Amino acid sequence: MRIDNDGIGLEVAVDGPEDGPAVLFLHGISGSSATYEFLLPRYPRHRIHRLDFRGHGRSDRAPGAYLLDDFASDAEAVLDALGPMPIVGHSLGAITAAYVSQRRPELATALLLEDPPLFFGDKAVFDATPFAVVFPLMQAAIQGWQADGTRAEQIAAAMAALPSMSGQGTMADENTPDALAATGVALSQLDASVFDPVLSGESLGEFDPAVPIPAPGILLQPDQELGGAFFGDHPDRLAAVSPQIEIVRVKGVGHLIHDSRTHRDEYLAVLDRFLERYAPA
Numbered sequence: 247m248r249i250d251n252d253g254i255g256l257e258v259a260v261d262g263p264e265d266g267p268a269v270l271f272l273h274g275i276s277g278s279s280a281t282y283e284f285l286l287p288r289y290p291r292h293r294i295h296r297l298d299f300r301g302h303g304r305s306d307r308a309p310g311a312y313l314l315d316d317f318a319s320d321a322e323a324v325l326d327a328l329g330p331m332p333i334v335g336h337s338l339g340a341i342t343a344a345y346v347s348q349r350r351p352e353l354a355t356a357l358l359l360e361d362p363p364l365f366f367g368d369k370a371v372f373d374a375t376p377f378a379v380v381f382p383l384m385q386a387a388i389q390g391w392q393a394d395g396t397r398a399e400q401i402a403a404a405m406a407a408l409p410s411m412s413g414q415g416t417m418a419d420e421n422t423p424d425a426l427a428a429t430g431v432a433l434s435q436l437d438a439s440v441f442d443p444v445l446s447g448e449s450l451g452e453f454d455p456a457v458p459i460p461a462p463g464i465l466l467q468p469d470q471e472l473g474g475a476f477f478g479d480h481p482d483r484l485a486a487v488s489p490q491i492e493i494v495r496v497k498g499v500g501h502l503i504h505d506s507r508t509h510r511d512e513y514l515a516v517l518d519r520f521l522e523r524y525a526p527a
Contacts, residue, residue, distance in 0.1 A: 247259075247260050247295075249323055249324055249327050250323075251300075251319060251320055251323035252319070252323075254300050254305070254306045254308050254311075254320075255305060255306040256297060256298065256299075256300065256305045256306070256320055256323060256324065257279070257297075257298045257303055257304035257305045258279075258295050258296065258297050258298070258324055259279045259295070259296040259298075260293070260294070260295055260296075261286050261293075261294045261296075262286075262289070262290065262291065262292050262293040262294050263291065263293060264293065265293075266291050266292045266293040266527065267291075267292055267293065267521075267525035267526065267527055268292075268293040268295065268328065268329065268331040268332075268525070269292055269293070269294055269295065269331055269332050269333075269334060269521065269525050270295045270297065270321065270324060270325065270328075270331050270332070270333045270334070271285075271294065271295065271296045271297070271333075271334045271335070271339070272297055272299070272321060272333060272334070272335035272336070272338075272339025272340070272342055272343055273296075273297075273298075273299070273302065273303075273335075273336060273338070273339050273432075274336045274337030274338045274339055274340075275337060275338040275440060275441070275444065276302070276384060276388075276432060276433060276436055276440065276441075277302065277336070277337075277338075277339075277428075277429075277432045278298050278302050278303030278304075278428070278431060278432035278435060278436075279296035279297060279298050279303055280303070280427075280428035280431045280432060281336070281425070281428045281429075281432065281504070281505070282294075282296050282334075282504075283296075283424070283428065284422075284424045284425075284428075285517075288514070289521070289527070291527035292521065292525065292527055295324065295328065295331075297320065297321065297324055299317050299320050299338070299339075299342075300312070300316060300317070300320055301436065301437035301439070301440045302432065302435065302436055302437075302440070303432065303435050304435065305320075307437040308437075309437065309439050310439075312437075312439065312440045312442070312443055312449065313443055313448065313449055313451070313452065314341065314342065314345055314449055314450050314451070314452050314453055315452045317338065317342045318342050318345045318346050318349070318452075321333070321342055321343070321346050322346055322350055322353060325346070325350075325353040325354070326353070330352060330353050330354070330355050331354075331355060331525070332354070332355050332356040332357070332358070332463075332520070332521075332524045332525050333346070333347075333354050333356070333357055333358070333461075334357075334358040334360075334517065334520070335357070335358070335359060335360065335362070336360040336361065336503075336504060337360070337361060337362065337363060337475065337501065338363075339360075340357075340359040340360055340361065340362030340363075340465075341359075341362045341363055341364055341366075341450065341453060343357050343359060343362075344357060344359060344362060344364065344453070344459045345452070345453050347459050347460050347461040348453075348454075348457055348458075348459055348460070351460040351461065354460075354461045355461065355524060356461055356462050356463045356520070356523070356524035356525075357459070357461045357462070357463035357464075357465075357491070358463055358464050358465075358466075358516070358517065358520045359463065359464070359465040359466065359491070360466045360503055360504060360513070361466060361467065361468050361474055361475050361476050361501050361503060362465065362475065362476055363377075363450070363475040363476070364453070364455045364476065364480060364484065365455055365476075365480055365483070366450050366475065367450040367451055367453055367454075367455070369447035372444075372447065375473075375475065376411055376473050377444075377473075377475070378445075380411060381441050381444060381445060382441070382445060384433075384441070385438045385441040385445075387404075388433050388436055388438040389438050391404075391433065391434070392434070392438070396434070397434065398427075398430040398431045398433075398434040399427070399430055400430070401429070401430040401433050401434055402426045402427050402429060402430025402431075403430075405417050405426060405429050405430065405433070406418035406421075406426050410500070411472075411473035411500050411501060411502070412472035412473050412499075412500040413472075413473075414472070419507075420500075420502070420505075420506060420507060420508075421502060421505040421506065421507060422505060422506070422507050422510060425502070425504075425505035455483065455484070455487075456483075456487060457487065458487045458488050459484075459487070459488040459491060461490075462490045462491065462524075463490075463491050463492070463520070463524070464491065464492045464493075464494055464516060464519075464520055465484070465491050465492070465493045465494065466494050466496055466503055466513065466516060467480075467481065467493055467494065467495050467496065468496050468497075468499045468500050468501060468503055469497060469498065469499065469500060472498070472499060472500035472501075473500030473501045474500055474501055475501055481493050494516055496509055496512050496513070499512075
């Protein structure tokens with residue numbers, strides 16, 4: 247499905263019966279809708295929508311328009327076209343879901359937030375995380391691969407050999423084969439300039455973590471020492487303004503929970519519970 251958002255073409259993969267309960271899935275920065283393809287056989291009765299944000303996947307590139315406000319407008323364009331529904335998001339997708347709930351609460355009926363960087367609008371918080379080191383390296387590598395015409399499967403192999411963000415072995419040791427393949431596809435399609443506002447500290451400026459997030463839901467919190475983005479006093483600060491969001495701690499895993507060889511089952515158990523509660527089939 248193609249949706250126009252003020253001249254920017256957005257690709258939305260749609261699977262499942264037309265009368266199935268609808269859910270919108272939002273990927274993280276540098277990802278694509280391919281990251282959620284593994285879910286399709288598990289939820290055949292749901293109407294699953296997987297958005298490629300602008301600059302990602304098969305959606306149009308929009309250099310200079312990669313702020314949170316822009317990504318939120320992409321999600322809102324989908325929801326305006328298809329109707330309100332629960333949102334499942336990872337990282338950028340998760341904070342985008344939370345932001346949509348803040349500014350268009352009628353569109354987001356419930357949220358499943360996988361390690362959202364809710365407090366990265368404070369650049370000092372971002373700079374103290376591994377992301378501040380990893381993202382510039384990723385950007386340079388992606389630009390080189392695309393300039394050389396490197397194929398998606400070659401990118402996936404190169405990523406598999408890299409040290410994991412958690413520091414525990416390689417990416418192949420930590421992540422499932424389908425996750426690595428999806429990463430190769432995403433990085434081969436990405437506009438690497440999406441990282442520019444993240445590194446400058448501008449990308450999340452519109453989001454205020456002190457403003458309540460109206461939608462109910464669940465937040466998955468990994469371990470900070472393994473590369474998590476939601477840590478420290480973040481749970482207490484979120485609970486103070488949005489107590490209806492249940493925080494589930496997933497120990498022994500970093501930022502890429504749903505990609506993890508060892509913790510995907512925990513992710514799926516929470517997703518099952520979320521869908522049973524907010525989008526029963």
